[in-house]
Amino acid sequence: MKTRSSLSQNTPDSSVDSQTDSELVSRILKHETQALEIVMRRYNQRLYRIARSILRDNDEAQDAVQETYITAYYQLNQLKDANGLGSWLSRIVRNEAMMRIRKSSRIVYLSEDGESRLENTESSDQQPMDELAGKQLSKIIENAIDLLPIKYRSVYVMRAIQQLNTAETALSLDISEDAVKTQYSRAKRALRKSIENYLESAGLHVFEFAGHRCDSIIQNVLEKLGKL
Numbered sequence: 001m002k003t004r005s006s007l008s009q010n011t012p013d014s015s016v017d018s019q020t021d022s023e024l025v026s027r028i029l030k031h032e033t034q035a036l037e038i039v040m041r042r043y044n045q046r047l048y049r050i051a052r053s054i055l056r057d058n059d060e061a062q063d064a065v066q067e068t069y070i071t072a073y074y075q076l077n078q079l080k081d082a083n084g085l086g087s088w089l090s091r092i093v094r095n096e097a098m099m100r101i102r103k104s105s106r107i108v109y110l111s112e113d114g115e116s117r118l119e120n121t122e123s124s125d126q127q128p129m130d131e132l133a134g135k136q137l138s139k140i141i142e143n144a145i146d147l148l149p150i151k152y153r154s155v156y157v158m159r160a161i162q163q164l165n166t167a168e169t170a171l172s173l174d175i176s177e178d179a180v181k182t183q184y185s186r187a188k189r190a191l192r193k194s195i196e197n198y199l200e201s202a203g204l205h206v207f208e209f210a211g212h213r214c215d216s217i218i219q220n221v222l223e224k225l226g227k228l
Contacts, residue, residue, distance in 0.1 A: 022082035047093040053157035054097035056146040068093040090172030152187035
């Protein structure tokens with residue numbers, strides 16, 4: 001069995017990584033493990049951010065991403081347009097995350113006027129925003145996003161942080177473009193202006209997913225698929 005270090009040493013070079021999604025899908029269907037690893041490294045960040053925006057838990061989000069790759073691997077022959085791989089994976093991870101969130105009765109979010117609301121739970125472990133003032137900027141932003149309703153969180157993360165356009169966000173979340181525009185607008189209004197200003201300048205550093213966590217997902221997925 002390969003260790004994480006050996007996996008990192010076998011990371012494909014940039015010339016291989018330049019292959020299109022369609023080319024990679026063809027290779028995966030031929031059971032080429034390296035192509036599967038390239039796809040995971042290409043989409044780990046996006047899928048993690050989607051899952052994390054819904055689940056508000058790092059470990060749960062990571063598990064959801066792993067299950068997404070396993071599901072996708074066994075259903076890959078059902079993908080009609082290989083060039084739409086990213087959107088297809090995004091829909092799978094969203095469904096996986098939503099399935100997990102439905103098992104939980106805790107729903108804490110901000111209303112559109114910025115006031116926090118609590119439903120289906122006896123208490124909340126969310127810290128008031130003023131107590132977060134001295135913490136790391138990215139953590140402050142993550143907590144603010146976590147308080148948004150699920151549908152707003154997902155759209156906001158895809159548009160503002162992942163920087164996908166309206167059409168691709170709609171395709172990834174399986175909603176209309178009008179819904180994306182409406183929910184994105186409402187999400188921005190719900191966030192406090194100070195947090196919104198921070199997010200515009202530093203949003204790309206929120207829900208980062210790389211390094212050992214990226215390697216860990218790849219390692220676990222390949223092990224479960226019997227590729228190691």
